[in-house]
Amino acid sequence: MLTILCYHGVTNKKSYGIENYSQKHIHYKIFRKQLKIIKNSSQVISMDDVVKMYDSSNHSKENLVAITFDDGFKNNFEIAAPILDDFNFKATFYITSGLIGTNKLFWVDQLENSINHYKKSNFKIVLNDEIFDFKTKTKFNKINALNFIKKYCKQIENTEKNRVVEYVNNLCEGETFKTKNISNYEIMNWKDIKKINQEKNFIIGGHSLKHDLFSKIETESQLKQDIETSIELIQNKIGHKTTHYSYPEGQSIHFNKKIIKILKGNGIRCCPTAIDGTNDGSEDLFSLKRIMPNFMGREFPNLKN
Numbered sequence: 001m002l003t004i005l006c007y008h009g010v011t012n013k014k015s016y017g018i019e020n021y022s023q024k025h026i027h028y029k030i031f032r033k034q035l036k037i038i039k040n041s042s043q044v045i046s047m048d049d050v051v052k053m054y055d056s057s058n059h060s061k062e063n064l065v066a067i068t069f070d071d072g073f074k075n076n077f078e079i080a081a082p083i084l085d086d087f088n089f090k091a092t093f094y095i096t097s098g099l100i101g102t103n104k105l106f107w108v109d110q111l112e113n114s115i116n117h118y119k120k121s122n123f124k125i126v127l128n129d130e131i132f133d134f135k136t137k138t139k140f141n142k143i144n145a146l147n148f149i150k151k152y153c154k155q156i157e158n159t160e161k162n163r164v165v166e167y168v169n170n171l172c173e174g175e176t177f178k179t180k181n182i183s184n185y186e187i188m189n190w191k192d193i194k195k196i197n198q199e200k201n202f203i204i205g206g207h208s209l210k211h212d213l214f215s216k217i218e219t220e221s222q223l224k225q226d227i228e229t230s231i232e233l234i235q236n237k238i239g240h241k242t243t244h245y246s247y248p249e250g251q252s253i254h255f256n257k258k259i260i261k262i263l264k265g266n267g268i269r270c271c272p273t274a275i276d277g278t279n280d281g282s283e284d285l286f287s288l289k290r291i292m293p294n295f296m297g298r299e300f301p302n303l304k305n
Contacts, residue, residue: 002050002059002279003042003301004066004272006246006290007031009073010080013183017116018142023294025184028079034293034300035087038065041303046090047203047244051270051285059281063303067091068272068290070207070246072100072193074186081196090201093193094246097233098209101189106211107165108150109185114172115146123171127152127164154249158212190237197238205244206230206268213249214259224262231266243269250274250290260286 009025038044042063045053050066053059067084069076072095084091099106105113121137127149134145149168153161188196197204208214209230217223235241245263247255250273263271263286270285277289278301293300 001061002053002064002066002281002288003303004050004068004279004288004290005034005301006272006274006292007067007069007080008071008292008295009069009075009184010083011075011184012079015184016182018139018146019112019116019182020184021112021139021143022296025073025075026294028083030294031080032083035083035089037300037303038067038089039087044089046201047092047205047270047272049090050288051243054270054281054285057281065303068246069093070274071106071211072096072188072207073184074188074192075184077188077192077196081199081202084201085199088201090203092203092205092244093196094205094207094244095188095193095234096207096209096211096248097230097237099187099211100193100233100237102187104187105185107153107161108211110165111149111153111168112146113182113185114168115142115149118142118172125149125164125167125171128156154213154251155253156216157218158216159218161213161216194238203242203244204234204238205242205246206234207246208248209233211248213254214247215254215256220258223259227259227262228266231268241267243267245271247271247273255286 010028010031011025012028042065044065047066067089076093118136122133122135124131124133135141136145153164193204196202209226212226214223217226245268252275272288272290275289276291279288291301292298
């Protein structure tokens with residue numbers, strides 16, 4: 001059985017308000033405990049090893065674990081990588097290459113940050129030609145509003161998603177906060193990426209240019225440009241081509257045969273999803289399932305089966 005773990009961040013910071021309510025950034029002590037469980041129950045392999053295993057159709061019956069990170073947060077370099085080194089574990093970091101080295105926030109984090117700092121008790125927004133009035137007086141209210149808007153944005157075209165994010169940012173003055181004093185939102189720079197790439201246990205992979213949803217990009221030419229540019233940028237910065245990628249968001253509605261064909265045409269050999277589950281060898285390298293420990297209450301998987 002192959003279990004691919006999908007992390008986003010590992011933190012040593014306290015959060016303000018609804019920041020990190022989803023536990024996208026898990027506490028470093030919890031991360032260490034999880035790695036100890038892996039060490040005592042499983043064999044850690046790289047995503048290169050996964051590709052070789054699926055190419056040969058030689059699927060081990062042992063408990064195999066691959067560790068991956070999506071997005072490219074600064075705490076991957078500062079906190080997660082040193083802990084992984086302590087365990088001598090292999091890992092793959094899928095980075096949103098167009099945001100590396102910037103002070104910009106991912107669009108989902110922009111929404112979270114803006115609503116988190118909103119001071120009034122409610123706000124109105126038009127979604128799908130309907131006016132919604134969201135209460136924002138309590139943390140519970142804000143989380144409900146954020147979850148609803150994020151879910152909506154993950155099902156619509158990118159232009160509409162961008163409109164909604166910009167509206168919420170302007171309404172809540174979210175852009176004025178940027179990443180100041182919110183370290184979990186900070187993104188790695190290329191110096192960090194190059195240092196990670198130099199370590200024998202670590203792989204750098206792609207994860208789109210700006211985390212737009214591939215299946216929601218309006219034209220095929222825009223889709224191709226996003227994928228090609230994101231891969232070329234990594235190659236130019238680290239000095240070699242990557243064959244690894246992961247879909248932004250990665251649920252079944254976010255990728256399709258057209259997207260896979262473009263990825264393969266750009267030399268990508270493997271692109272796991274974010275669909276929850278383990279892998280028994282019946283999948284291909286572009287439909288592998290992953291598990292996100294702690295994210296939205298997801299329990300750490302039982303690796304002893």
